[in-house]
Amino acid sequence: QKEVEQNSGPLSVPEGAIASLNCTYSDRGSQSFFWYRQYSGKSPELIMFIYSNGDKEDGRFTAQLNKASQYVSLLIRDSQPSDSATYLCAVSLNAGNMLTFGGGTRLMVKP
Amino acid sequence: ETGVTQTPRHLVMGMTNKKSLKCEQHLGHNAMYWYKQSAKKPLELMFVYNFKEQTENNSVPSRFSPECPNSSHLFLHLHTLQPEDSALYLCASSRRAGEVTDTQYFGPGTRLTVL
Numbered sequence: 226q227k228e229v230e231q232n233s234g235p236l237s238v239p240e241g242a243i244a245s246l247n248c249t250y251s252d253r254g255s256q257s258f259f260w261y262r263q264y265s266g267k268s269p270e271l272i273m274f275i276y277s278n279g280d281k282e283d284g285r286f287t288a289q290l291n292k293a294s295q296y297v298s299l300l301i302r303d304s305q306p307s308d309s310a311t312y313l314c315a316v317s318l319n320a321g322n323m324l325t326f327g328g329g330t331r332l333m334v335k336p
Numbered sequence: 337e338t339g340v341t342q343t344p345r346h347l348v349m350g351m352t353n354k355k356s357l358k359c360e361q362h363l364g365h366n367a368m369y370w371y372k373q374s375a376k377k378p379l380e381l382m383f384v385y386n387f388k389e390q391t392e393n394n395s396v397p398s399r400f401s402p403e404c405p406n407s408s409h410l411f412l413h414l415h416t417l418q419p420e421d422s423a424l425y426l427c428a429s430s431r432r433a434g435e436v437t438d439t440q441y442f443g444p445g446t447r448l449t450v451l
Contacts (some may be wrong), residue, residue: 229378256436257436257437257438259439259440261442267444267445268424268426268442268443268444268445269379269426269442270442271439271440271441274439276436276437313378313379315379317436323381323384323392323433324381324440325378325381326378326379327378328377328378329378
């Protein structure tokens, strides 16, 4: 059983729409949750982190965490073609902050 | 330079070669990490150093040997690699491994090809 799961996609949305990316994790003790964006051939770039249940907003991005259901999501409002990338969900499964990454969801924003 | 830098950016080596990857962070962090990213696979944590001490070895084969002389520099020494070791090797750093609020920042990576 994978510890952090993401739909590999591709998720295709039109420009200006809301893109919704989801991630589930297996360990109920997980404490920290991160979203990274990775363009093809580049390294992961941190977008957001969230530690508490609920929503956290940063510009066009909103991270949502539901520990009871063991999922974390990322919403991208007003999607732009430049948002086309692979989005990686990472979860800290223990207090040692060793991150476990999901396989990533490829997002395509079409003009 | 700022952030996390890695050299070389690309490396091609034969299975009998010995080479080293270098990572340097300019963020004042105390923890450094090596990750491997293969095609179609999730990022895999290889090693963690916290205040120069290795705190995690994720069952990595001995042909990969890390070295952390200080909190700003991290090396990955490679010898007798296999073609399946071809991947993107990413270095990351963070303020202090072990804290819930700690956040990792990645370098640009070294694209390694083993012939």
